[in-house]
Amino acid sequence: MKSILVTGANGFLGKDLCGVLSSHQYQVTAITRSPGPISSSSGVKFYSIADLKSSGDWHELLKDIDTIVHTAATVHIPKNKEKELGNSFNSVNVDATNDLAQCAAVAGVKRFIFISSIKVNGEQTECSIPFTHLDTPRPQGLYAESKYLAEQKLKHICEKSGMELVILRPPLIYGKNVKANLLQLIKAIDSNLPLPFGRTENKRSLIAKENFIDLIETCIWHPKAAGQIFLASDDYDISTTDLIKLLSIGLKSSPILFSPNKRFLKASLALFSKKDLYSRLYDNLQVDISHTKRTLDWTPPFSCADMLKYTAQYWRNQNNR
Structure with a gap:
């Protein structure tokens, strides 16, 4: 039985992911930054961490964890507040991801699954030529740039430590809520x-939340997922x-x-x-x-x-x- 830690566990993706993994007999540790009452799910242990960069909080939480699924991210900031809040993209999407991965490598976590974005490839495709995993990244905007930078830092950490990295780049994820x-x-x-x-x-x-969760679970156990960048969609x-x-x-x-x-x-x-x-x-x-x-x-x-x-x-x- 694998032990999985999921960040962003109260989010649109993370909440359902935790429920599915628990129902499939994984031991799930769910991390949320949300203060106050936390959603509960049978077999899921929820913990609230106000600052994902608080490495002191990770020592016990990462003990005996096999795989991390990192869904937590800053995604939407109103255009009129980008100057004021734009640094939160790097603070959460890059710095917090980097700190978590460093702690995970020290703790002996075997696999780190990073939920990135197809926006790392670019904003649109031309001449009916779809994006592929081999494309040269062309991120546009603070969010996409932060995701790409996080990918680069994760690769460096995993190359040095031997922790397996899996990068998933989904387009728009839809589903209930x-x-x-x-x-x-x-x-x-x-x-x-x-x-x-x-x-x-x-x-x-596009990709349905249920399809994306199924792909994430496949990446948890599949031996060929290690070291790969996977694009995702409903096909x-x-x-x-x-x-x-x-x-x-x-x-x-x-x-x-x-x-x-x-x-x-x-x-x-x-x-x-x-x-x-x-x-x-x-x-x-x-x-x-x-x-x-x-x-x-x-x-x-x-x-x-x-x-x-x-x-x-x-x-x-x-x-x-």
Whole structure:
């Protein structure tokens, strides 16, 4: 029985990951920075650490741990607060990751699984050529740059110590209790607002939380995972138009879609500092996971269509009682 330590255990990914690993008979130590009451799960030991850089707290917690799954990260900071809070990307995503890995190496942890981001590869793909694990990284923005820098520091630590490193780069992760842009899209569809996505022809890779958790668990035990960078997705690319249609099925709604002048829309969003939103909704971001599937003999167990409908249905059941 492997002993697993999961950081970010109260987060969107970490909470469900802890539950799944515990149900599969792993011994799970769950770490959260959240003060106050902590979610409980049968067979999971929860600990609250206010500062992930507090190496003194790690000595006992890392004792007898086989594998760390490091999901904790600073992801979203409002554009108008990047100057004020931008250093938290490096503080949490780089420095805290580095300190945890140093302590893990000293404690004899065998494997460190780092949840990075496809944004390390770049913001979008061109000419229907998907990202691969062999691409030269082209991170853009503070978040992506911090994830890439963390990857480099982890490689250095693991090369010196012999601790096995596994890097996972997922695109947008969706599922129950989804947050950020996809949540806003679900709310917009549910409100029956007209949406400017009538005939989008873009292709974007996503990954269901359940598929990503299955991949993480595979990386915990699979001997060929060591030393690898794995890209992740549902292995199915989807346009924004089809994404909305699938979410609408889960919401039991009929979306009102129209096709705007894209140049005008792009210019309008740029005026309100929302240029990145246009890219996420209209540009391509395709991920090639053939290396992941081949190396690990793994395929996503759940279909993208089913899980998108489930995501929207779960939100509807929670908010329209």
